[in-house]
Amino acid sequence: MQVEISRRKFLQGSVALSIVGRSSATVTSMFAEDKEPSHSTVKIATLCEMCVNKCAAWASVENGVLKKLDPNPLFPKSKNMLCARGDAGIHALYDPDRLKYPLIRVGKKGEGKFRRATWDEAYSAILNGTENFKGLKQIIDEEKDNRSTISYCAGEGMGEHTFTQFMGDLLGSTNFVNHSSICLKTTIKGYGLTLGAYGKADMENAKYVIMAGANRAEAILTPDTMDMFKRTRGRGLKLIVVDPRYTNTAVHADKWLGIKVGTDLAFVLALTYVVLKEVLYNKAFVHKNMNGFERYKKHILENQYTPEWAEKITGIDADTIKTIARDFMAHAPRAIYYQGRRTAWSKQDFQLRRAQAIFSALGGGIDVKGGIVFGKKLPLGKHTVEVPIYANIQRRADKKEATFVGTSGTWIGFRNMIIEGRSPYPVRSMFCYKQNPMQSVPNIAKTRKMFEQMDLVVTIDTMPSDTVMMSDVVLPECTYLEREDPVKSFAGVQPAIVLRNKVINPLYETKPVIAILKGLSEKISKPLFEVSMKHDASLKEAVEDDGFDETYEDGNFNLALAYEHTQEEINKELIEEEYGEKAYKTLKEKGVFYPEMDSYFKKISENEYIYYPEDKKYYTTPGGEDKLNAEDTCIDEREIASLKKNLGTHSGKVECYLPVMEKNGIDPMPTWKDEQYTPTPKNKFKFITGRHAQQTQNSTANNIMLLDVMKENYLWINKKQAEERGIKYGDIVEVKSSVGKVYIKAYPTIKIVPDVVFYVHGFGSESSGLTFGYRNGASDNMIIEDTIEPVFGSAAMHETIVDIKKVG
Numbered sequence: 001m002q003v004e005i006s007r008r009k010f011l012q013g014s015v016a017l018s019i020v021g022r023s024s025a026t027v028t029s030m031f032a033e034d035k036e037p038s039h040s041t042v043k044i045a046t047l048c049e050m051c052v053n054k055c056a057a058w059a060s061v062e063n064g065v066l067k068k069l070d071p072n073p074l075f076p077k078s079k080n081m082l083c084a085r086g087d088a089g090i091h092a093l094y095d096p097d098r099l100k101y102p103l104i105r106v107g108k109k110g111e112g113k114f115r116r117a118t119w120d121e122a123y124s125a126i127l128n129g130t131e132n133f134k135g136l137k138q139i140i141d142e143e144k145d146n147r148s149t150i151s152y153c154a155g156e157g158m159g160e161h162t163f164t165q166f167m168g169d170l171l172g173s174t175n176f177v178n179h180s181s182i183c184l185k186t187t188i189k190g191y192g193l194t195l196g197a198y199g200k201a202d203m204e205n206a207k208y209v210i211m212a213g214a215n216r217a218e219a220i221l222t223p224d225t226m227d228m229f230k231r232t233r234g235r236g237l238k239l240i241v242v243d244p245r246y247t248n249t250a251v252h253a254d255k256w257l258g259i260k261v262g263t264d265l266a267f268v269l270a271l272t273y274v275v276l277k278e279v280l281y282n283k284a285f286v287h288k289n290m291n292g293f294e295r296y297k298k299h300i301l302e303n304q305y306t307p308e309w310a311e312k313i314t315g316i317d318a319d320t321i322k323t324i325a326r327d328f329m330a331h332a333p334r335a336i337y338y339q340g341r342r343t344a345w346s347k348q349d350f351q352l353r354r355a356q357a358i359f360s361a362l363g364g365g366i367d368v369k370g371g372i373v374f375g376k377k378l379p380l381g382k383h384t385v386e387v388p389i390y391a392n393i394q395r396r397a398d399k400k401e402a403t404f405v406g407t408s409g410t411w412i413g414f415r416n417m418i419i420e421g422r423s424p425y426p427v428r429s430m431f432c433y434k435q436n437p438m439q440s441v442p443n444i445a446k447t448r449k450m451f452e453q454m455d456l457v458v459t460i461d462t463m464p465s466d467t468v469m470m471s472d473v474v475l476p477e478c479t480y481l482e483r484e485d486p487v488k489s490f491a492g493v494q495p496a497i498v499l500r501n502k503v504i505n506p507l508y509e510t511k512p513v514i515a516i517l518k519g520l521s522e523k524i525s526k527p528l529f530e531v532s533m534k535h536d537a538s539l540k541e542a543v544e545d546d547g548f549d550e551t552y553e554d555g556n557f558n559l560a561l562a563y564e565h566t567q568e569e570i571n572k573e574l575i576e577e578e579y580g581e582k583a584y585k586t587l588k589e590k591g592v593f594y595p596e597m598d599s600y601f602k603k604i605s606e607n608e609y610i611y612y613p614e615d616k617k618y619y620t621t622p623g624g625e626d627k628l629n630a631e632d633t634c635i636d637e638r639e640i641a642s643l644k645k646n647l648g649t650h651s652g653k654v655e656c657y658l659p660v661m662e663k664n665g666i667d668p669m670p671t672w673k674d675e676q677y678t679p680t681p682k683n684k685f686k687f688i689t690g691r692h693a694q695q696t697q698n699s700t701a702n703n704i705m706l707l708d709v710m711k712e713n714y715l716w717i718n719k720k721q722a723e724e725r726g727i728k729y730g731d732i733v734e735v736k737s738s739v740g741k742v743y744i745k746a747y748p749t750i751k752i753v754p755d756v757v758f759y760v761h762g763f764g765s766e767s768s769g770l771t772f773g774y775r776n777g778a779s780d781n782m783i784i785e786d787t788i789e790p791v792f793g794s795a796a797m798h799e800t801i802v803d804i805k806k807v808g
Contacts, residue, residue, distance in 0.1 A: 045591025047500035049480035050085040059503040074592040076494035076611040079223040088705035099476035100508035112469045123523035133472040134455040145392040145535040147172030155435035158485040159513040163433040166517045169387040170559045174396040178408035186344040186794040190353025196648025203228040205370035208331035211338045212242035217249040246751035258753040262346040263314040268355040270310030274325035282364035292657030332363025334370025344794035347676040355670035361654040369619040376618040377491035381577025388556040391536040402793030410793025429456040438466035439698040442784035464769030476510045483512035487571040496594040518563035529557040685757045687800045689780040695762035701773030712777035714747035716758040722748035732807045742778035
């Protein structure tokens, strides 16, 4: 949605979930509460929400009950694939523990005692508070209408924009803490500032890939993962895996390098040194498409980032570094240093991602087939929402917690600022949507303290998470299979527009987020407008001149006006405005649309499809030089790669040197800093974490279908070091850091380098509202220290030193 500004205002530990009056629910009663009329089996096109990939699916519904989810082969991004998590979406719908109706806290905060409430009672509690907590009206009044006293966070999902637009544009808060600072923020910024965008690794056509710290074989099973592994082991793609663990991805690799944790930047700088020293780079590409190259070359060579220097830091021998650098460039431009899909690892992570991007660019593998591609995004129509402007809003509170803190904030910096009393003004409330900070942010003890200090915590979710337990009001959202979400356009080499259709009507008293926000807006808009009048002289004057109702409506203070149209009506508008009625009909019926889909799409085997003809794919961004024919065998691929690009950076080229960094005291070119490297003391370990394809962060902790595949997490520890401590497989060990400790079963193995331990994220919930997730395994954020990557404020999650000892 687009936002328009008001005309007039432009000038300005462990808990138990117990619910009073809670009724029991069996699987049978869950189905009985479905409002769907009885009918025969139908198939409905929908979209998965179990991970970020958003694969297309067909839902088989029989007499109002979802029976099965199958892949929808029409979507180029997901092809004919639905992974274990996608299939397990059924349990997200029918989980007996799911939130069923609004809840209002009646016990102490964090105790997990709630009473069942109606939606109107829940909205009233948010507005006016109860004897146990304050409401929005009192908080905003006491803060003289500084709406930024209300903070908000959101997890990734197709309803995220709907929620953030309400909290930021309509309610008026500037304090948004997005999931990005505990996810991809540093990587996105590093690649964005260097190449203009993060891009996508073209695994289907690459010939050489360096995959560092990413475990695609286990962490995210998507079609591009499968594209890669179909071609490894001598079938066209050479794979180098750089990881402290010998993962399932490493099993498929031509070479595994067990690197020391936190030294990846030194490794990439040494690769770059070899390429520059031996002049292996694509000279034509560099000349046309790299800004500040000579300065960067001088920087690398004069700092003597040699393979021999890197060997002492990384543990990877110099000859191996030289061989990989040469091989990479020999396979360029179809050579990729894989960007990564996870959080910052170390305090040097921003410089690492910049170095990776520049290294890939040296081979010409940017905006070209087999390299990092940007593709095209199909446009959608416009739906306009007018918003009010509040006179007393203050800028976001955490601006000084890192060098650059944008609109998405820094989770660790924001939280620590609040609990340490360093906020420039009181931040007294938080609204949480589809995010579980109590399990997703490092140093859980500090997150708990932040919530304890809040006057009002409101959570919109589908499951009784640890964050729900710290809430004052809980608003139950229906699952993704019970709603239609905003239509989405996915950019890529083969772009497409997709739609999540509602499969069944919402169970119990749950609602989609757009309906939740509409109801809340209707309750709070007028009372909060009266608070604004009290503290805004110009607004009070406008009311005196034009009247209360006219000022309220014309100034867009009636927030419910933003929800005059249903999500279905908005989606229809966005598609028909751009592509017409027939396109919308296709999208509703098939769940996928792109121009010429009827003529382009072809099934060529039982599990293989053509979506776009090869000459219609968007390997290269429009706007550069005239393209050569990539299929002409007389033309060298390096010549195609060296054409002038149209990148999204300031200069339109790859940026080797960033003046804005220098102005802010940050190295303008990737630079190794000894003082930002955390060595591992003797007899201690550095802790690393990661995710698994059978779990979606911590949101699937209670999904019995996925727990059947992976019941709990284990601590990986080097086998020799485990034997020295008398630790055997299955033994309970204590893992202790400076911020907390956990108990977990041990997995001694030769597949992890010495002085490093690992266990997967997504386990160890302390919410007893989760029958199967409660205290199952160990939570990584219970022990991860709250170290901040200093440039953009991301969580540096591989900087924690721990002690290990056998228990009992």
